[in-house]
Amino acid sequence: MKISVVKEILNAEVICGEELLDEEVFSACGCDLMSDVLAFVKNQGLLLTGLNNPQVVRTAFMMDMKAIVFVRGKNPDDEVIQLAKLKDVIILKTDERLYSACGKLYSAGLI
């Protein structure tokens, strides 16, 4: 699924990485605990989270993830955005809750 489609499904706003929206992801992970993302995630290109700090971007970078969706209308801090730009990680923001955001993407075929 292209990130541009993720954006449409979640009615999300692009915070950074607009030029990378054609990138494709094949699976996703919804989690607020970065240690669990590092422990259990494999080849997931998209991270949905309500946690808002720079370690979210670093975790995504370490895991080769392409994009982060901040749920529950969370506005990422400036240092989060700057770090994401440096590491070419796309950031989206949606008003959906984590559960509903994951549900909508799953129903659309992103496993």
Next chain:
Amino acid sequence: MENANLKLHYNVDKKDFINAGEASSSVKKVLRKLGVNPECIRNLAIAMYEAEINMVIHANGGTIDVDISPECIHVVLSDSGPGIPDIQRAMQEGYSTAGDNVRELGFGAGMGLPNIKKYSDDLKITSEIGVGTTVEIKVNIPS
């Protein structure tokens, strides 16, 4: 990367949670430039990142030395923190001594050392109470 090993050195600042992980990010970038197998890069990056976070959370920072050879990546993280009283217990999933401030940041769930073990080919931890801890991580590069 022929013959000579590449050696890198980093100082990790104490209690600088915002920048924790920058050394690991930098090593990941170097390994990508060297064209190392992506799976190896990810395994090393995750193990080193967890160890670097541990250093900031528990031990007031320290130093990291990385030695990259054609066969493996060897990372030594040394701190002069409080030491680990019971390494076996610290290796158990879910066991943590981290405070709520660390948990709020998405870490401190007792997955750090188990994750380091999971993603490394060899892990050695030596620790002395009141003196410090040394964590050695090795990830092999398949030929």
